[in-house]
Amino acid sequence: MTDTAVPVTTRKDWSSDQEVRWCPGCGDYSILTAVQLMMPDLGAKREDTVFVSGIGCSSRFPYYMNTYGIHSIHGRAPALATGLAVARPDLHVWVITGDGDALSIGGNHLLHALRRNVDFTIILFNNQIYGLTKGQYSPTSESGKVTKSTPFGSLDHPYNPVSLALGAEASFVARTHDMDRKHMTEIFRRAYAHKGASFVEVYQNCNVFNDGAFETILAKDNRPTMLVPLEHGKPVRFGPDLEKGVIIDSNGSAVIVEVSEVGEDRLLVHDESRVDPSLAFALSRLANGPYSPTPVGVFRAVERPDYGSLVQDQLVAAAARKGPGDLTNLLHSGTTWTVE
């Protein structure tokens, strides 16, 4: 770590020697490719990079990166990565997780990692299904979904992961999808650069157990009318001719309108740095699942002290106040007496 120069690397340097074993056609491949292609450009060193995952298809990801990595247990990746990131602020930690891993069994850890603002980058592969266990509904599956465990339709109301992250006051929240490497790369790059917890939801197709889950919004021809790109400082507009836009109505809800009907001035100008998360939350509620126009991009990017730095500050302050730890003094810090 004394050598500060970052060597020039290629995708090959960031790829491990392990055979990638996702199903042919899985959306995970395009996310892996995006990350491996991006890493050489980030100015990161492989030895200072750690990928931590839980359990699920997406969680095999660390095995394919030629970095440090831990494939941990179901749901616990954010907790394990918290210890890692807090103990070693010099490392860059990525958490790779899925909708079942992060939102079901590990929901608690995700919320707390986000609220604490631990300095790591969470990539949530959302395919709205349990793939590794062969096709049960997940916490993001739509209500009524027929799966092996719900032959008469799921009764669960699904989570919106972006709303959840905003509710936990995550300092960086974004959404992208596996059909657009350029967009993914841009979002991942932003997430990497953000100090604190970055949360990125990636819509990812499971072509074996939930094929076409995002077709309504992600089919090439549908994207112009169904994806609402969020760009900082710009009015929220979409449509082939940007004829549609988003306003905040008198109730505080985000609503899709015809720009020609309301006028450009009424459109919501996206401000990702807004400290109050309620407008970002309203945007996240525009679509309750990938069936209607859905915002993609950075919902929120605010500066807030990260947890590991705060921990470090306390250590430094304690040492300044009390002097460096002295074991002999500690052992004599209570009432003592001497027996001759």
Next chain:
Amino acid sequence: MTDTVTTGHKLKTLDRVVIRFAGDSGDGMQLTGDRFTTSSAIFGNDLSTLPDFPAEIRAPAGTVAGVSAFQVHISDHDIFTPGDHPDVLVAMNPAALKAHLADLEAGAAIILNSDAFDERSLQKAGYAADPRVDQSLDAFKVYEVPMTSLTLEAVKPSGTKARDAERSKNFFALGLVSWMYSRPPEPTIEWVAKRFAGNDMVREANTLAFKAGWNFGETAEVFESSYEVKPAHLPAGTYTNISGNTALAWGLVAAGHLAKVPVFLGSYPITPASDVLHELSKHKNFGVRTFQAEDEIAGVSAALGAAYAGSLGVTTTSGPGLDLKSETIGLAISLELPLLVIDIQRGGPSTGLPTKTEQADLMHAIYGRHGEAPLPVLAPCTPGDCFYMAIEAARIALKYRTPVILLSDGYLANGAEPWLIPDVDDLPDISADFEFATEPNKVMPDGSETFWPYLRDPETLARPWALPGTPGLMHRIGGLEKADGSGNVSYDPVNHELMVRLRAQKVAGIANDVPLVELDDPDGIGGADLLLLGWGSTYGAIQAASLAVRSTGRRVASAHLRYLNPFPRNLGEIVRAYKRVLVPEVNLGQLSKLVRAEFLVDAMGLNKVDGLPFRRIDVQAAIVSHLDALESRNGNGASRAAEEAL
């Protein structure tokens, strides 16, 4: 007993005394006991304490359920337990009397706060009649002291309001008992001055109440004598009074210092383990990071993540938390990373008895994970030993890259004893027991060099520990089975069997690296007929009982295990050398089962699970019964009556 006369009172010298302070949860009995203990420690007595408090923070006032007590045993000689029966019971209200009367032997002294014995309080305590006027206290020396009204009168000059003033009555009781047992008053007065430095009124009130209690003893013609317990002849050195939880926390700080790695504690609050988290949180200037996690699982997971990155990862918990951590401990076994898991055992199952002690997590510690998942299990035997066993557990975890479970319990955690403070230079340099990987360790057939995370040290079988940040040693580990050597994911059945056996062999091999178990048999191995085999916090009661039995001229041997998995190498030889092995445990028989399974020895149990530690007399009575049975069998092969009576 020797008598001298001072200030109108006789001063009698005792070799030991057991005092129990009992009152309502809000009466400050733990504080009172703690202060009495500290003055006794400074005075030079040997001592042992037993705090006993309810799980509720404030159970309904005045009820038996809400009684909180603190027992302290002080002596002029080496002692091992907090005492079997109190010689003096200080009862601040009727409920305290009711809750503890059964523990007194005839002739014991009871000091009552007579102001608290009104009709309503008697009723709340469930007394149909005032025990002071019926015959129920006839067997005891009863001293009625109107503590509440005397306290109110005494603290008037401080200007404290009556309701607040009443709260100083525990200091009145402390002053009175301090006088009775000739404790120096200065340490308490100084402590009050320091503790309440920011609150003049409270400081003044407590000081006045303490002095009033002292003066009441000296001047009122209530007590015929006061007592002294002379200092004990402890080994020379500097002492401090230490509880098991504080000793554990200091041991962890020391372990990080000695290993030259930062300590990372991931923990979730749980009784009776929280005090370790509290204590460690104070020592950030040692570079100790403490993380209060969102739950037990996150606590251990964060500790494991920190361990991967080069910290001494520690998690502290009690039984219910250990249940939750099991899966992560299994991951640590698979990852082969150092991790300290500290379980302060309490009564179970489920929420059980949060504030009471038990030793029933032994099997859970050794076997409580799915799959073949062995790990070392250690147990301290006294509060002070918690310090050394924390260091030892860290040494084993770091050297063998394995999770280690350290089993303390509620009795050790909250109990206190004088502790001879070690010289830091005499503590082991555990940094010499391990090193971080810095270089590739494998040459591939094509001549290239690479790093194999599961290429083991041939002697310890530990895998290399390569920290993130080390160039060239990037590697991936996880819970899926690894290929021997390369550490790549492997589903090969032959490899799985090899890895299961290697992990077991690594842990079993630690037996060669821990001290032999010490046998205490004055006649040499097999000299006595009966061996007492204990572990953990039963040490004191077993020691005291063995000494008591030997003082009657009978023979008994004892051995105490601090290493439960793997067992010390000589344990088999020892347990096989005795006609009978008796295992006292605060559970229904867990170590006894392990000994039977491991050594085919007919180990017998002495078991109880009443939330309290063994008393000396419990163990002593069992020893005597077993010795009688063995002798009757020796003397007359046909007579088994005595034995069957057991």
